[in-house]
Each structure stands twice: as structure tokens, then as C-alpha cells.
Amino acid sequence: MSGAQLGLAVSVFLACAVEAVEALTIVMAVGNTRSWPSALSGVGAATVALAAIVLGLGSALKALPIDALRLTIGLLLLLFGLQWLRKAVLRAAGRKALHDEHSAYEQEREAARAAGRAGPGWDAYSFAIAGKGVLLEGLEVALIVVTFGSDQHRLALAGAAAGVAVAAVVAAGFAVRAPLARVPENTMKFAVGVMLCAYGVFFAAEGAGVSWPGGDAILLGIIPALLGAALVAVAMLRARPSG
Numbered sequence: 001m002s003g004a005q006l007g008l009a010v011s012v013f014l015a016c017a018v019e020a021v022e023a024l025t026i027v028m029a030v031g032n033t034r035s036w037p038s039a040l041s042g043v044g045a046a047t048v049a050l051a052a053i054v055l056g057l058g059s060a061l062k063a064l065p066i067d068a069l070r071l072t073i074g075l076l077l078l079l080f081g082l083q084w085l086r087k088a089v090l091r092a093a094g095r096k097a098l099h100d101e102h103s104a105y106e107q108e109r110e111a112a113r114a115a116g117r118a119g120p121g122w123d124a125y126s127f128a129i130a131g132k133g134v135l136l137e138g139l140e141v142a143l144i145v146v147t148f149g150s151d152q153h154r155l156a157l158a159g160a161a162a163g164v165a166v167a168a169v170v171a172a173g174f175a176v177r178a179p180l181a182r183v184p185e186n187t188m189k190f191a192v193g194v195m196l197c198a199y200g201v202f203f204a205a206e207g208a209g210v211s212w213p214g215g216d217a218i219l220l221g222i223i224p225a226l227l228g229a230a231l232v233a234v235a236m237l238r239a240r241p242s243g
Contacts, residue, residue, distance in 0.1 A: 003220070015196075017188065042129070061146060
């Protein structure tokens with residue numbers, strides 16, 4: 001496995017793990033409060049939809065000419081990466097509240113209780129909320145899997161990294177039987193943001209005709225540069241008076 005492929009797998013793993021933690025919180029809240037069978041049915045339906053999106057978009061992207069493919073992928077990764085990195089920088093600087101899984105869990109439970117008592121059979125609320133949570137949290141990761149996997153023809157590698165992340169999060173969640181509040185989500189989002197931006201710059205420039213010196217090895221320079229810039233942004237925001 002090359003360094004670029006390893007970076008791909010790590011990026012997908014971290015991104016999927018973060019989203020899986022948040023999806024698990026929703027599913028556990030609905031399942032514990034109302035109906036586990038209906039909630040798990042919603043998870044299954046959302047998983048099938050995400051798999052269809054990955055396969056469909058993956059096939060569509062591979063039909064593009066290589067330069068157009070890399071430019072498209074690079075811009076998509078930059079879009080995703082800047083979104084992740086912006087939020088992570090704001091949270092690290094204290095300008096945005098950290099995500100609290102315990103609080104999110106209790107809010108979902110309160111909403112589930114307010115929806116009324118679940119009947120003895122099928123519970124449409126549990127199915128809809130669990131399915132929507134998994135679909136929304138997984139959609140961005142599905143797009144990341146497609147974009148990474150399509151350019152390097154490593155869709156299987158990206159999919160495997162995502163699958164391992166989901167399995168690890170689910171196993172941990174059901175082992176502790178509680179939301180995974182101790183997972184360092186913001187640190188992971190910070191790392192994912194940097195990695196996505198780095199790969200986005202790399203692929204977009206290649207698609208635009210740039211020939212990087214050293215090929216994939218240039219990522220070893222792009223990643224530290226972007227990380228340094230993000231840390232400088234955090235320090236500047238901390239030093240600036242709020243309000």
C-alpha cells in the first residue's frame with residue numbers, strides 16, 4: 001500500500017467514524033426510548049440507499065476523462081474539507097460549542113417521548129428518525145468514499161475503511177451501551193478537514209494540468225502546510241476578542 005493510499009484509508013476511516021458516532025447516538029436514543037426493531041429497520045433502509053449512491057456515483061465519475069475526473073474530485077474534496085476544517089477551527093478556538101453526544105442523546109430521547117407512546121408493533125417514528133439520521137450523517141461520507149475511490153481506482157479500499165470504522169463504532173457503542181461521548185470528535189474532524197483539503201488541492205491541481213514534483217510525495221508537504229495554517233487560524237481567533 002502506497003503512502004497516498006494509506007492516507008486515503010485513514011481519511012475515510014476518521015470521517016466515517018465521526019459520522020457513525022453521531023448516527024449511533026440517534027439510533028440508540030430512538031431504539032432505547034421506543035422500538036429497536038423499527039429503528040434497526042430504518043438503519044437497514046438507509047444503508048441500502050447509501051450503498052446505491054456510492055455505486056451509482058462511482059460509476060458516473062469513472063466515465064469522466066481523467067483530467068476532468070481529478071479536477072471534479074479535487075473541488076469536491078476541497079468543498080468537504082473546508083467545511084469540516086472551518087467548524088473544527090472554530091470549535092478549537094472556542095468560537096463554537098463542542099459537540100456533546102450526551103446532550104444530543106437526551107434531546108433525541110425527549111423528542112421521541114414527545115412523539116407519543118410506541119405501539120406494540122411497527123413504529124413509523126423510530127424507522128423514520130433512525131433512517132434519516134443514518135442517511136444524513138452517512139451521505140457526506142458516502143460522497144467522500146466515492147471521490148477518493150474513483151480517482152485512484154480504490155473504491156474497494158475506501159469502502160473497506162468506511163466499513164471498518166462503522167463496525168468499530170457500533171461495537172464500541174453496544175459494548176458500553178451509551179453514547180460515545182469520550183471520542184475526540186473535534187480532533188478527528190480537524191484531521192479529516194486537513195486531509196480532505198490536502199487531497200483536494202493535490203487532485204484539483206493535477207486535473208488542471210499541474211505536474212507535482214515527486215508525485216504523491218508532495219502530500220507530505222501539503223498536509224503539514226495546511227495543518228500549520230489551520231493552527232495559526234486557531235491561535236488568531238483565540239487572541240481576538242469575541243463579540
